[in-house]
Amino acid sequence: MRKAAASFVAAIVLPLVFRNDGFTNFLADAGAFVLLALGLNIVVGFAGLLDLGYAAFFAIGSYAFAMLASPQFGIHIPFWVLLFVASGIAALFGIILGAPTLRLRGDYLAIVTLGFGEIVPQTFLNLSDWTGGPNGIGSLDQPVFFGLKFGFNALPYYYLILALIAVAILIATNLRESRLGRAWMAIREDELAAAHMGINTTTTKLAAFAIGASFSGLAGCAYASKLQLVSPDQFGFNVSVAVLSMLVLGGMGNIPGVIVGSLVISSLDRLILPQLTNLLHAIHVQVDLTNSRFLIYGVILVLTMLFRPEGLIPSRQRKAELHADADVTSAEQTLYTGAPS
Amino acid sequence: MALLQLSGVTQKFGGLTAVADLTFAIEPGTIVAMIGPNGAGKSTVFNLITGIYAPTAGTIAFDGRSIAGMSTSRIAAAGVARTFQNIRLFAFMSALDNVMTGEHARMKSSLLDSLLHTPAQRAEERRVRERARELLHVVGLDGVEQQYARNLAYGLQRRLEIARALASEPKLLLLDEPAAGMNPKEKTDLIDLIRRIRDRGVTVFLIEHDMRLVNQISERVTVLDHGEKIAEGTPDEVRRDPKVIEAYLGVPS
Numbered sequence: 001m002r003k004a005a006a007s008f009v010a011a012i013v014l015p016l017v018f019r020n021d022g023f024t025n026f027l028a029d030a031g032a033f034v035l036l037a038l039g040l041n042i043v044v045g046f047a048g049l050l051d052l053g054y055a056a057f058f059a060i061g062s063y064a065f066a067m068l069a070s071p072q073f074g075i076h077i078p079f080w081v082l083l084f085v086a087s088g089i090a091a092l093f094g095i096i097l098g099a100p101t102l103r104l105r106g107d108y109l110a111i112v113t114l115g116f117g118e119i120v121p122q123t124f125l126n127l128s129d130w131t132g133g134p135n136g137i138g139s140l141d142q143p144v145f146f147g148l149k150f151g152f153n154a155l156p157y158y159y160l161i162l163a164l165i166a167v168a169i170l171i172a173t174n175l176r177e178s179r180l181g182r183a184w185m186a187i188r189e190d191e192l193a194a195a196h197m198g199i200n201t202t203t204t205k206l207a208a209f210a211i212g213a214s215f216s217g218l219a220g221c222a223y224a225s226k227l228q229l230v231s232p233d234q235f236g237f238n239v240s241v242a243v244l245s246m247l248v249l250g251g252m253g254n255i256p257g258v259i260v261g262s263l264v265i266s267s268l269d270r271l272i273l274p275q276l277t278n279l280l281h282a283i284h285v286q287v288d289l290t291n292s293r294f295l296i297y298g299v300i301l302v303l304t305m306l307f308r309p310e311g312l313i314p315s316r317q318r319k320a321e322l323h324a325d326a327d328v329t330s331a332e333q334t335l336y337t338g339a340p341s
Numbered sequence: 342m343a344l345l346q347l348s349g350v351t352q353k354f355g356g357l358t359a360v361a362d363l364t365f366a367i368e369p370g371t372i373v374a375m376i377g378p379n380g381a382g383k384s385t386v387f388n389l390i391t392g393i394y395a396p397t398a399g400t401i402a403f404d405g406r407s408i409a410g411m412s413t414s415r416i417a418a419a420g421v422a423r424t425f426q427n428i429r430l431f432a433f434m435s436a437l438d439n440v441m442t443g444e445h446a447r448m449k450s451s452l453l454d455s456l457l458h459t460p461a462q463r464a465e466e467r468r469v470r471e472r473a474r475e476l477l478h479v480v481g482l483d484g485v486e487q488q489y490a491r492n493l494a495y496g497l498q499r500r501l502e503i504a505r506a507l508a509s510e511p512k513l514l515l516l517d518e519p520a521a522g523m524n525p526k527e528k529t530d531l532i533d534l535i536r537r538i539r540d541r542g543v544t545v546f547l548i549e550h551d552m553r554l555v556n557q558i559s560e561r562v563t564v565l566d567h568g569e570k571i572a573e574g575t576p577d578e579v580r581r582d583p584k585v586i587e588a589y590l591g592v593p594s
Contacts, residue, residue, distance in 0.1 A: 198446025
């Protein structure tokens, strides 16, 4: 608790210390990805449902905001109302996708979500009359806070995102320590046994999808209003993979781990690689490292899997799971796994 | 009135008839065993009662209402709990969390309560945690509540599974080979535990191969062979039944 409070104070002070617009902008974008990672963590980390198309919900949240707060249709609903509306719409799509597909397990679910992640940006691309096609929707409304417009400086957006992160952490923590959180974990561990506890596995999984998606709706609103623009190319498969990498690197299921993982990947992507590239250019090495970011993600993931499969800051569960031999004798292990089925 | 009544229950998997025209009843407050050679269809009967399969034909009535074809979670909520032949605990949840999960169906906290941790939700969590501790005590698992189910010794895992099943306050408890893999001392403890469970008012229906255990605790025994009921009665009656001897030992030549 004290650590969390200290981290938040640090996060508030950070942009005031550096006073660099580029850096503040980076912090705001990284914050949006922390929100996404916290949302995906509910689906993948808590409930154990592998979702490879999470960016679709981010797209739906962003477009919902863009259509309802821009000259596109001349609708200008206040930002604070749209936060709820957009996350509600994203949650609704979580249920629409979930209802027919959640009977599937493991790999099959992953493939369907992968498809969904591809279909959604394509749909936004092709519904040009509604979404502006490849150009997207621009000149989005800015949030107004007690009469003050947020403007084009990233700082107010950063604080907005920070506040949303605080809410998201509170929600995720509360849910984990509840009847619903235990039901999610039970489904992750053994779906059939969970059903025998009286857990309605369908609605419980739908809840995970809907709540996870609603977080990306929040992120979508904040991100779109900061950028003043949404376009289909912002929500590709690479976004889904990046968010999933954040979970794997940080420690799936563990909230501090997920946050750290997402900060590491974002810094790498937006700070370290561009800086290194500049450095290399300065010494006349013409290599653009930002072009090989996916190669670098891949290497990081492979290294994580080899040396620290539970992630940087793992939950107790993951750690035990992946180092099971350390605390269980091999005899007990055979008894456990070797029982006839 | 019988707590559980199966009438003419048949389960076919393609061309294979796993259970054929099975009729029997379990009276409340009794300990009933089901025995039979391997592959006789005993576990299939459990799976039919808990809603994993919907019977091809026949009716299953529990506590006065039909449960055939109902979903597993609704049947569980109605008061049927079970353990599994191959233990199916939530491996990477603590022993305490396993038992608390067992109380899921009896808890009332809504999504909103869970989100906001309302006072009612906190009170319910406390109550459920206390009860889970009590149940761990009943099955003799004091002092391991924070351990992962996975890390418990085999005999303790079997007990934890029983505690988890009891957490839903079932009317009927199904135990699928509870003594499998236990040593004689553990079996004696198990017999004692099953009796205590019955004394709490829970009807117990078990599948077991250990005939000494069956003879000691069960009031009635149902014998299954090739999916059909071939005998039913007290352990003594069943033991002398020529059909049962034939099923287990073959026909004398």
